[in-house]
Each structure stands twice: as structure tokens, then as C-alpha cells.
Amino acid sequence: MIVLRRLATALPVIAGVIVVTFLLTRALPGDPAVYFAGPAATTQAIEEIRHRLGFDRTLPVQFLDYLQRLEHGDLGTSLTTGQPVTTELLTRLPASAELMLLALFLSVAIAVPLGIAAAMRPGSPVDHVCRIVTTAGVSLPTFFTGLLLVYVFYYLLGVAPAPLGRLDVFDSAPPQHSGFYLIDSLLAGDFETFRAALGQLVLPGATMAIFTLAPLARITRAAMLGALGSEFIRTARASGLARHRIVFVYAFRNAVLPVITTLGMVFSFMLGANVLVEKVFAWPGLGSYAVEALIASDYAPVQGFVLMMALLYVLLNLVIDLVYGLVDPRVRVEA
Amino acid sequence: MDADNAVPLLAVEDLGIEFRTRSGTVRAVDGIGFKLRRGETMALVGESGSGKSVTAYAIMGILDAAARITSGTIVFGGLELLQASEGAIAEIRGRELAMIFQNPRTALNPIRPVGKQIADILLRHGNVTAAQAPSRAIEMLAKVRIPDPERRARSYPFELSGGMCQRVMIAMALACAPQLLIADEPTTGLDITTQAVIMDLIAELAASQKMATLLITHDLGLASEYCGHIAVMHAGHIVETAPTAALFAAPHHPYTAKLIAATPGGAPNLEALAAIPGALPDLRREDLPLCRYSGRCERAAPACLDRPLPRRAVSEGRGVACHFPL
Amino acid sequence: MTATLRHARYVLSENPVTAFAFALFFLLALCAALGPALAPFDPLASDTAEALTGPSAAHWFGTDQLGRDILSRIVVATRLDLGIAVTSVALAFGIGTLVGLAAGYCGGWIDRIVGRAVDTIMAFPLFVLAMGIVAALGNNVANIVYATAIINLPIYARLSRSEANVRRNAGFVEAARLCGNGEARIVLAQLLPNIMPLMMVQVSLTLGYAILNAAGLSFIGLGVRPPTAEWGIMVAEGASFIVSGEWWVAFFPGIVLMAAVFCFNLMGDGLRDIVDPQRRT
Numbered sequence: 056m057i058v059l060r061r062l063a064t065a066l067p068v069i070a071g072v073i074v075v076t077f078l079l080t081r082a083l084p085g086d087p088a089v090y091f092a093g094p095a096a097t098t099q100a101i102e103e104i105r106h107r108l109g110f111d112r113t114l115p116v117q118f119l120d121y122l123q124r125l126e127h128g129d130l131g132t133s134l135t136t137g138q139p140v141t142t143e144l145l146t147r148l149p150a151s152a153e154l155m156l157l158a159l160f161l162s163v164a165i166a167v168p169l170g171i172a173a174a175m176r177p178g179s180p181v182d183h184v185c186r187i188v189t190t191a192g193v194s195l196p197t198f199f200t201g202l203l204l205v206y207v208f209y210y211l212l213g214v215a216p217a218p219l220g221r222l223d224v225f226d227s228a229p230p231q232h233s234g235f236y237l238i239d240s241l242l243a244g245d246f247e248t249f250r251a252a253l254g255q256l257v258l259p260g261a262t263m264a265i266f267t268l269a270p271l272a273r274i275t276r277a278a279m280l281g282a283l284g285s286e287f288i289r290t291a292r293a294s295g296l297a298r299h300r301i302v303f304v305y306a307f308r309n310a311v312l313p314v315i316t317t318l319g320m321v322f323s324f325m326l327g328a329n330v331l332v333e334k335v336f337a338w339p340g341l342g343s344y345a346v347e348a349l350i351a352s353d354y355a356p357v358q359g360f361v362l363m364m365a366l367l368y369v370l371l372n373l374v375i376d377l378v379y380g381l382v383d384p385r386v387r388v389e390a
Numbered sequence: 391m392d393a394d395n396a397v398p399l400l401a402v403e404d405l406g407i408e409f410r411t412r413s414g415t416v417r418a419v420d421g422i423g424f425k426l427r428r429g430e431t432m433a434l435v436g437e438s439g440s441g442k443s444v445t446a447y448a449i450m451g452i453l454d455a456a457a458r459i460t461s462g463t464i465v466f467g468g469l470e471l472l473q474a475s476e477g478a479i480a481e482i483r484g485r486e487l488a489m490i491f492q493n494p495r496t497a498l499n500p501i502r503p504v505g506k507q508i509a510d511i512l513l514r515h516g517n518v519t520a521a522q523a524p525s526r527a528i529e530m531l532a533k534v535r536i537p538d539p540e541r542r543a544r545s546y547p548f549e550l551s552g553g554m555c556q557r558v559m560i561a562m563a564l565a566c567a568p569q570l571l572i573a574d575e576p577t578t579g580l581d582i583t584t585q586a587v588i589m590d591l592i593a594e595l596a597a598s599q600k601m602a603t604l605l606i607t608h609d610l611g612l613a614s615e616y617c618g619h620i621a622v623m624h625a626g627h628i629v630e631t632a633p634t635a636a637l638f639a640a641p642h643h644p645y646t647a648k649l650i651a652a653t654p655g656g657a658p659n660l661e662a663l664a665a666i667p668g669a670l671p672d673l674r675r676e677d678l679p680l681c682r683y684s685g686r687c688e689r690a691a692p693a694c695l696d697r698p699l700p701r702r703a704v705s706e707g708r709g710v711a712c713h714f715p716l
Numbered sequence: 717m718t719a720t721l722r723h724a725r726y727v728l729s730e731n732p733v734t735a736f737a738f739a740l741f742f743l744l745a746l747c748a749a750l751g752p753a754l755a756p757f758d759p760l761a762s763d764t765a766e767a768l769t770g771p772s773a774a775h776w777f778g779t780d781q782l783g784r785d786i787l788s789r790i791v792v793a794t795r796l797d798l799g800i801a802v803t804s805v806a807l808a809f810g811i812g813t814l815v816g817l818a819a820g821y822c823g824g825w826i827d828r829i830v831g832r833a834v835d836t837i838m839a840f841p842l843f844v845l846a847m848g849i850v851a852a853l854g855n856n857v858a859n860i861v862y863a864t865a866i867i868n869l870p871i872y873a874r875l876s877r878s879e880a881n882v883r884r885n886a887g888f889v890e891a892a893r894l895c896g897n898g899e900a901r902i903v904l905a906q907l908l909p910n911i912m913p914l915m916m917v918q919v920s921l922t923l924g925y926a927i928l929n930a931a932g933l934s935f936i937g938l939g940v941r942p943p944t945a946e947w948g949i950m951v952a953e954g955a956s957f958i959v960s961g962e963w964w965v966a967f968f969p970g971i972v973l974m975a976a977v978f979c980f981n982l983m984g985d986g987l988r989d990i991v992d993p994q995r996r997t
Contacts, residue, residue: 071836082852190985194978196928198935199951199970206958206967217959287499290491292452294511294562295484304510305499312501327843331932335955346936349851361848365840383501384546 057387061376065369072369076362077121080354081114130362131355133348140359144341149234150221151333151340155325157256158263162321166268167314170275171307174283185272192269197328201262201335208258216254218336226251259336266328267321274317278310285309308382315379322371326364397468398425399602400449400570405462407444409454414674418444419626420682421461423701426602426619428569431593433605433613435649436623439670442606445623446572449604450489451479467569485515488563492575494555498547504558505531505543508565515566530561534591553584560592567599574606589616610653614638619707622646625670625682627699632708642710645683681712689714724990731989737982744976747794755788759945768962778964780953782943786964789945790972796946797976800857801926804864809919811865812872813911817903819873820880830877834870842867846929850938860939864926875918879911913991917984924980931973947973 088105089096096104105111108131109120124130130140173185208215216223221236229239229248236252282288283306291301330342337343341360348356380386407419419441426432434442447453449464451471464471466487469478491497499507508527512518518526524543531539534557547555556576563571573592577585593616596603607613613620614634621631622645630643641647648666668686671678679685684694691714699711747754757775763783771778777786819830837845849863880903883889888910892902931948933939940946942953947969954966 067832068835068839071832072839075836075840076848079848079852190981191978194924194928194974194981196931196951196970196973196977198932198955199966199974202951202955202958202966202970206963210959210961210963286491286493286496289452290497290559290562291499293450293483293489293491294514295480295482296510296514297480300510300514305502309499309501323841324843326841327932330843330847331935334936345847349847350937354851357848357851361840361844364844368841369839385500385548 057380058377061373061380065373068369069366072362072365073122073125074118076358076365077118079361080121080358081117130359133356134353135348135351140356143344143356144359144363147340147344150338151329151342153235153237154256154259154263154332154338154340155329157260158267158325159321161260161264162267162271165264166271167275170272170277171279171302171310173272173276174279174310175302177280182276185276189269189273189276192265192272195265195269197262197266198331198335200265201259201332204258204262205335215258216251218258220337220339221255222248222251223255259332259338262335263325263328263332267325270317270321270324271314274314275310278313279306282306282310312379312383315375315382319372319375322368322375326368399428399430399467400426400604401463401465402445402449403463403465405445405448405464406460407441407448407453408458408460410456410458411674416673417626417678418457418673419448422623422626422628423462424621424628424631426570426604428602429596429600430619431596431603431605431617432619432621433607433617434621434623435607435610435613437608437666437670439625439673440623441626442623443574446489446574446604446606449572450487451483452489484511484568485566486569487572488566488568488570489572489574490556490559490563490576492578494559494576494579495547495550495552497559498555500547503544503546504550504555505545508543508558508562511562511565526565527561530565531558533564533595534558534561536561551584552580553588556580556584556588557591560588560595564595564599564601568601570602570604571596572604572606575608576605577607577609577612585612592616610649622649626673627682627711628709629683629712630708630710636708640716642708642715643683643712644687644689644716647716731986734982734986734989737979737986740975740979741983744794744798744979747791748798749795751792751795755785755791757785757788759784759789759792760943761785768957768965770962770964777968778962780950780965781957786950786968789950790947790969793945793947793950793969794972794976796857796940796944797927797930797948797973800861800864800930801923804861804930805868805919805922805926807861807865808868808922809872809915812869813876813908813915815869816873816876817880817907817911820877821884821899821903821907827877830873834873837866837870843929843932846933847936847938850933855938857939860930860933863933864929867929868922868926871918871922872915875915876911879914880907883907883910917988917991920980920984920987924977924984927973927977927980947976 088101088108088110109117112120128141130144132139133143136143169181169185169188173179173182176182205215205218209217222228226248229236229243229245232239232242237249237256240246240249240252283302288301288306291305296305329340330346332338333340333342334346341363345357345360348354348360401423402425403423404421405419405423406417406421409416409418422441422445424432424434434445436442444453444457448457448459449466449471453459459472462472466482469482471479498504505524505527508530509523512523512526512530513520516523516526528539528543531542536542536554536557542550542554547558550558559576571592576592577588580588589612592603595601603617605613605617610620614637618634619631620634620637621628622637622643623629624645630637630641630646632642637646638650641650645666652666666686671682671685679695680697681687681690681694681699684690687694693713697713700713701709701711752759761784763779766775766779766783767781768783769775769779775785775787777790780786780789815830819827840848846860846863846867849866850859853859853862889902889906892906930939931946931951934946934948935952937952940949942949950969951966951973954962954964954969957963957965
């Protein structure tokens, strides 16, 4: 099936990712064992770590070791918390996922209509707004936008809650089903928690959305302009089809193809911006985990984080490919 | 020719169209006029850039945003198209008045099955229900002689050959039995055999539906084979109109004569096949001579530059715009 | 050359925003070049009595938590930020372009290896990869430069590869070959100048992205350490004061950062207007 075929093309990419992350774990200047043992380790502890993590073996053997451990889902242990990295990453995944999905939803909900409207009325105020959003949005540093939003909406206007994570100190998390507070609180019928969680999500979500808005609006506008000027639209007009049918069924469905392709780039940005936004808003997700570990010179979590984000990215690209194939019949036909 | 229809189906009079471009205003069409009666076939012949496609677009009302109609009237079935409301035009476009284009594969929506594209038009104009539309679309495909129409209705344009795509476009255009079909270079880009087949198909369907056809082409030979009347265009002017046989027997405009001589089949042998000297004048010029052919004409006289062109009716159905006709 | 300049002047006069971007670029370059000479105060001098005062006549951008003048620190930081960006983009451009040219021109196994390497880099979310590289190689400014260079390399490699592929058998290349030019010489002397305009546009755009990247990395604590003045780290230091209302500590470095990125993006767009042959009338 097509899914399997696409998965097969992703395999060499995944292989490359694993090799690179392996090399990153071994690229530390000096003695890696010292790093993994931590600053307070005795010589004996260092030797133990060296042996346990296989630093005293040859590189190819270390690589096989690494592969074996990956197979068991073992990404090492965090020095600062003492917990297995894999467990911690998986626990924190829903927090980041909820944030990113909300940002993606907001972003698409604003960028796509804006791009369509701008393409349909070139030179109008809407078009100018779109141009401004597109040019300015790409230049905005995510962390700066976040801070600005906090200042305006929390400090000045007082409408947003304090940027202290997913829930206020006084609220407690809903019973765990998906890990998404919005979904879980609704499942439990707890509207108070739902509102609280949503309130905390708005600012970080908006920060990320502003960042990804720009490329999406730009590509939607360009793609719609291209589609609206194409020959088959001329035929559709000559056939007397109704305007909304021409714009949405004929033009937009064709324009959406480059937009789907751009989502790949958008995800790359988003996974990176995730780190910055989580730091600003003290969001207990993957990004802040990595940053805390970095500052503490705790390397296993950082490397686990890089690997997980990369694999997530490969998976997202795969999904994008499949969605593209659903919309465009031309790629479904295998030569 | 339908002699008892005195009122023409389509009457274009003194039409002028210009385009605003970065390098100036292009006076693409200047004061052209012609009439087409029900069931008649007419060709608008000219080199590229002569303004024939632009005229067709103006009739259909699908001109570019940069285009401006500066003068004239287009009356179709009693309705003045240039003054009509958007609603009135939307009613007839695709239903009474239809058009097919060149490059059929790019003229169709690449990601929509062809059957659905035909059904869209039927649903818009054709008084069919959503349930009936798919089968009516298949009927249309059969009518344009596409083999295995049920399966083909689910095909996408990229799965069909150029000839088949053109048949699909014809099916789309004829779905609501229009009174006038405008065909803009329908066979350019198709191979010779397919060209003949497509033109025969159009001719046959037009005859059976008593539909008038306006063929836009640069190929005088094609025009002579399939059309009863020919209007020759040059640089935005119609230089001569005549019934086909009369045009070939005795052309009145020097440009027409040159075109005939340049058409394979119009000359006795390859050596005698002439080229037309010169090129189209730059239509952005403010100081265009009143006869735009005068720059290429060996019979040109000072009068050709500044005396307004006579639109001389030579006889019934014939006209020529020249001070010194042949 | 003069035709290009004339067209450049036309574009700039038509588009005041682009002209503004070029002007801003010169201002930034000036700050980077002259640095400490332009700063009114010593960027490292702390004066705790003056700590956290808002913008005033004496301190246009206010002072931070150690009483240091923010304007001075921003001016001095320009050199560091632009330096990091320019160096990393120069590396990415230099290595990426050559590698891509070789891949596109020679094809074969070179193409496959380069393709595989580029695809592997692009398989990572780029900022995350930069984090990983800096974490792996060590936390200092040099590694920030290398990491930023690595993640920007693919763009140049891909661009020059496709251009080389297209022009591989072009007329002027054939002519050079017939004149007896060696392959390497053809690549450097013929192909490279031909794709330069496009690459210049890309360089300008990448500079903006590189500044954002470097600032992002220092925001999370990588690379630059206090008390060094750098835009990203200044925003990070100011972040904790936002919630208590001392907005200027983070605001001004952030605005300048944004302006710099904006400037390079606009310049890139302007350069594209000048250089893209389709726009030449």
C-alpha cells in the first residue's frame, strides 16, 4: 500500500538521524564519561560509567550498543532527576503536543482565510494587511513576541493569567486520559479546569501561532494568486460556474497543495520555537526539559530530546506526504 | 446559412479593447465588427497578436483585469452584453454561449475527475438534479465519442490524451445545448489526425444542434474547410469579411491575398509558398497609422496613413477595409 | 554593470521601504564597525544605584538590573551578533555553494553523497539540531557559529546544485570546455559568477535567519555568557523583569533584534527585485 511505500522511503532518513544523534553523543570534547558521570563524580564512578555506557569500546561496537538500547527504548538516565530519559520525555510529550496543536490550529485558521482574501482582492487593505503580517511575522523573534504578549496582556491589561505553566498553582490537573488538559477536563465534565487550562494556553499558543502565521499566509496568498490566474479557472469562468464554486472548489483545492508542502517547513520551525516558548511561559513540556538539562550540563536528556524531536519531525513529514497524496491524484499513480 | 433569420444571433459593432501594461497601453482591438447568424459557421483568422482571442474573451466576458473595453457593442440574442447586469450574463454564459480553449489538458482542472467537471456545469445551468447529473455527464462523454465513458468519467485530465481532453471540453461546452460555440484554436497542439477528428466532431455536433460556431484560428486552411464565412484580422482590425469560397476565389484585401499565398494548399508548390513580409506593428505606439497594415503593404500610399479606413460593403456578406482593394 | 545600477536605483526609488532597509543596514554596519566608540557609557560598567531605571534623558533605553546602560550594551552587542551571523552565513555559503556546485555539475556518487548528507541535516528541526550540536561540541560562541553554519548549509547546497544541474550543458559552459578549460576552472570561473545574483539574495535572507537563530540559542543559555552584551542574552536577562513591569530591559534589545532581522529580510526581497531577470524591463 502507499503508506508502506512512503514508510520505506523514510527509513534511510531515520537511519541518518540515528547515526547523527549517535555521533552527537560521542562528540563531546574531552572524556565523555566525565560528562555523563556528572561534576561530583569520583574517579571510580567515572570508570564505572565509562564501562557501563561502553565508552571503553571501539566506535562501531558502541554504535551497535546504542542501537540495541534504542530498540529497548533506553535513552539513558537524567543526572538531575535520576529518572529514565524516555519516561520523562513521554510524560512531557502531551504538554508540548497540546500547545503545538493549538498553535497550528490558530495559525491555519487565521493565515488561510487571510491569504485567500488577499489573493482575491489584490491591492485592497486586506492585501496590505497580509503583506505586513507576512513580512513582519518572519522577522519576529518568538521569545520576544511571547514576552511582549505577557507584558501587554498579563501585566498591563491583567486579562491573561501568569505565565507559570499549564495550570495555576491552585488548580489541579484533570484525571489523566490523553494527557491533553483540554480533552481530559472535558471528559471529566470539569469546565472550571477546562477554562483554566485554556486560559493558560492562550498566550503561549498565540505566540507560536504568530510565528507560523507568516509563511502560511504568504504561501496561501501566492498559491491562490497562481491558481486564480490559471487556464482552468478561465475555463470555469467561461462555463459560467458560480463564483464561490470557482474560488473554493476549483481554485482553492489546487492552491492548497503548496500550502500542505509548506507545512513541513512550518513544523520544523514550530518544533524549534517550542523550546523558546516553553522557556518564556514555564511550560512543562519537551522544550523546557531540554533547556533545563542543558543548563545543568545533563547531556542524556538533551540527546534524547534531539532524537525524539527528529523522529517526531520525520513522522509529521510522512503524514504531510500522505495528506498531499489524498488531495492530489497525480502523485498517487506510481510510475 | 439560415436565410429566414434576419436578426443575427451575434452582432459585434465597433468594438475597441485596450490593455494597460507596464510598458504602455496596447490597443489590441480597434473598431471591429461582424455578424453571425444562427447555425452559421464563421472563422476569425489572423496571425498571433492580431486580437482574435481577445475579441472572443470580450464576447464571453472573461477579459483580464488589465483590459478595458473602450468602445462598441456586442449584442447576443437580443442582449447587449457590455451593458447587461452580472446576473444576466451569468445566466447565459456556459448555457447559451460557450467556449472551448487551446491546450485542453491545462484548460481542465487537474485534480478533479472530468465527469464531475461536466456535472458541475449541468448542475449550474442544466436543470438537472444532483442525482441525475453524473449519468447525464456520462451521456455527454458518449456524445463526444469517448470510449468507455463510464470509466472515463472518473478519470483525471492527466490520464487522458490531448485529443480526449479536448473532447471533454467540447462535452462541457455543449452540455447545455448552447446557441453559439466559440472555439479558440481548439486544435493547436494536437497532432494532424486528431485535429481533423476534433474539427469533424465539432462540425457534426454543431449541425445537429443548429448551433452557430465562431472558430478562432491562425490556420486559414482549417478555416476554409470548416467555416462558411471568414473574417480576416490584422493588428486589431478586421480587414476583410467574406463567404469562404468568394474569399479564396477573389480576395479583396492585399493581406488576405498574402495569407492565402502563405497557406499550404493555397500555393501551387513549396517554392511559391510565400512569407508575409514585415511584422505586426507595435500596438503600444501612440502614432499608429490608421491602416495598420500599411507598414507591410507594397500598395501603401500616403492616404493609407491618415485617411480613416473605409468599411466598404462590397456586396451581400462581403466587406473590406482598404482604400485600394484588389 | 551600469544597467544593474540604474535598475537598482529605479527599484529603490519605487520602493521606499526597501530603501529604508538599506539605510538601516548601513546604520547597523556602522554600529558593528565602530562599536564601543559609539556607546555613550561603558557597557560593562555597573552602577547599582541606577539599577532598573526606565528610559530617561541620561539613559535613552534605561538601565538593567546591574545599572548598566542598555543603549550602550545594544550598540556594542551589534558587533557580536552581526559577527556571528556573518561568519556562520559565510561558512554556510562558502562550503554549501561549492559542495552543491560539485554535486550538480559532476553528478554520480558525489551527488548521491551530498544529497544524502543534506537530506540528513534537513531531517532535523533545524533549531533543535543547532541545540544538539552546541550541546555536543561545547558551550561557546565558536560552536554557535559552527552550528548555525551547519543548519544553513543545505539551502545553499540545494540551490547551487539545482542551478549547476540546469546549466551543466549550457552554451557558455560548452564553449569554455571547447576552449580547453579544466572542469574545476569551469565550475569556478563560469558557473559560479552566473549563479551569484541568486545566491546573494539567499545570503541576505539567511543572515536574518542566522541572527534569529543565534539570539534564540543565547536566549536559552547557550553560547554567550554574562556579562557579555548580546541581544538574545539581554532579552533573556530582561525576561524576568517583564512580569514586574520593567519592560525596557527586554524590550529594547528585542526591538533592535527584530529591526535587524527585518532589515535583512527586506534587503533580500529588494535584492531579488533587482537581480531577478524577469523583473528587468
